Amino acid sequence: MLRQPRAVWAVAFACVIAFMGIGLVDPILKSIAAQLDATPSDVSLMFTSYMAIMGIAMLVTGVVSSRIGPKRTLIGGLVLIIVFAALAGSSNSVGAIVGFRAGWGLGNALFVATALATIVMSASGSTAQAIILFEAALGIGIASGPLVGGVLGEHSWRAPFFGVSCLMIIALVATAFFLPTTPPSGRKTSLADPFRALKHKALLLIALTAIFYNIGFFTILAAGPFALPDAGIIQIGWVYFGWGLLVAFVSVVVAPIVQRLVGTVPAILGTLVLFCADLAVMAVFADHPTVVTIGIVVSGAFIGSNNTLITEAVMGAAPVERPVASAAYSFVRFCGGAIGPYVALKLFEHGGQVHVHAPFWFGAAAVGLGILVLAAGARTVAGRTAHDPAGSEPETEAVLAGDAA
Structure with a gap:
């Protein structure tokens, strides 16, 4: 699995850096708010614009x-980032x-999708091995992002x-030189396709x-640092590094x-129940930094599990190509990622x-x-997830990237 062409390693390295952007800003949220005279909800908009x-x-x-x-799509996304x-x-x-x-989010969407x-197209070996390589890059990026943000943020909030x-x-140069030209292939999709896919219940x-679920996910990312008032930039970086390690390990x-x-x-359903309980415990003991710290780290297990499980469910949820299902699902769910941080921190500073x-x-x-939503429709979802979407291929499972982003 490790004997891969240079093109694969170039894209995998770029994936690591792209996925760093998820938790990179967590350690410096309080520093940005203090130095730019902003409120917690103001800085939360960095998540909102990115996810929207x-x-x-x-x-x-x-x-x-x-x-x-x-290839051109990848390079375009890298340039924007x-x-x-x-x-x-x-x-x-x-x-x-x-x-x-917001511009960064556009670049990330073009790249990670x-x-x-x-990677699957360029890799030697099986599709499963290529996906493992991708998930390894995903995990390294998610885990290292907060730590890199913490280490660089100690010098300046601008450094990350x-x-x-x-x-x-570096990733752009490597991708441009090592990845062969990849002409368009397959059916040309339209903007209407994802909306048609959402007609499938x-x-x-x-x-x-x-x-x-994403509201809860991004509440952890946005509100967590402000619930640790005595923690410095590097301490928050280590907390979210532990969180990221659990996300990566459990998901894979x-x-x-x-x-x-x-x-x-x-x-x-079981993962969501545990995640809900974790958030409730953090709410009850929010005045105790040790409990909040443990709650943040433990939530990584539930987030990692849910990302993988929902990915599998989406793949078979509608009889459409997987990129179309991915686009439809990601468009809807990222609303939670956009709304959650701002509302959570507005409540934090209310009055x-x-x-x-x-x-x-x-x-x-x-x-x-x-x-409640999933429990009410459990029979419908279970009936669909036992089937593979018509006309799809494993190498098009870009929804995995969407979950990571």
């Missing part, structure tokens, strides 16, 4: 890639950073942004469940075992006072709603 544009862009990634080819990450680091206001994070298919930009330049139910190793033992839908318990109660309630 990611969701919208997921509707067009298939359209773009099917017309200009994967380089430019907007550097601009964010050069900004002097939270509003500017929020705007540039194409990266897995490119510039660091990503510089690393992406099972896919819609999973996407709606994922909205509420544990979740497939649980899925085989109990089935996809029961495993998702000019600090309400440290409120964000976690909000996240727990949202995940609880997701449980």
Whole structure:
């Protein structure tokens, strides 16, 4: 599996850096708020703009890639990340950073939605081995992002942004030189295809469940640092490094075992119940930093498991091509990632006072709603997930990348 062409390693390295962007800003949220005279909800918009544009862009990634080819799509996404990450680091206001994070989200959407298919297409060995390589890159990026953000953020809150930009330049050069030209192939998709896919009830139910789950997910990312008032940048970086390690390990190793033992839908419901309970415990004991720290790290297990399990469910939820199902699902669920951080931190600062318990109660309630939605449609979803979508191929499972982003 490790004897791969240089093109595969070039794209895998770029994946690591791209996935760093998920947790990179966590350690520096409080520093940005303090130095740019912003409120917690102001800085939360860095997640909102990023996720909102990611969701919208997921509707067009298939359209773009099917017309200009994967390599050009990858390079276009990398260029956008380089430019907007550097601009964010050069900004002097939270509003500017929020705007540039939106551009960063567009670049990330173009890149990650194409990266897995490119690795599978270029790799030697089986498709399963190529997907393991992709998931390994995903895990390394998710785990290392907060730590890199913490280490660089100790010097300046700007440093993590510039660091990503510089690393992406290396990834861009490697991809341009080592990845062969990849002309467009397959059917050209349209903007209407994802919306047609959502007419299938099972896919819609999973996407709606994922909205509420993502509210809880991004409540952990956005509200966690502010619930640790005495923790410095590097300490927060280590906390989310532990979180990222669990996300990666459980998603790759544990979740497939649980899925085989109990089935996809029961495993998702069980994971959501545990995640909801974790958020509720954090809400009750939000005044105790040790409990919050443990809760953040442990949530990585539930998030990693749920990402993998919902990916499997989406793949068979509708009789459409997998890139189309991915685009439809990602568009809907990223609404949760866009809404969650802002509402959570608005509750945190409501009335000019600090309400440290409120964000976690909000996240727990949202995940609880997701449980009710999926439980109500469990039979429908289970009936579809036993079937493979018509006309799809394993190498098009770009939804994995969407879950990571």
